[in-house]
Amino acid sequence: MRLLKSLFTPNARHRHFVRLDANGICQAFKECRLPPVGEGWVEVTETRLSWMHRPLPASAVVIPQREHAHPRHALAS
Numbered sequence: 001m002r003l004l005k006s007l008f009t010p011n012a013r014h015r016h017f018v019r020l021d022a023n024g025i026c027q028a029f030k031e032c033r034l035p036p037v038g039e040g041w042v043e044v045t046e047t048r049l050s051w052m053h054r055p056l057p058a059s060a061v062v063i064p065q066r067e068h069a070h071p072r073h074a075l076a077s
Contacts, residue, residue: 016047018056026051 012033019028019040029047030036043062051060 016044017041018044018051020056024055026054026056
């Protein structure tokens, strides 16, 4: 029954995060649906163990997308 239910419910994807120290060195990895709480967490495109204790490549960082603001319509005077 659980399998059947999982087929019809939307599945939020896990996102990849790394924790960077003050020098930009990777200290930890985390996969979760929401951003981790605390300082130093950065969303990345994937998790690579070769990044541990090394600087994070700039190409790995996910650029946060701002929510689309509704355009303001000019009011007729």
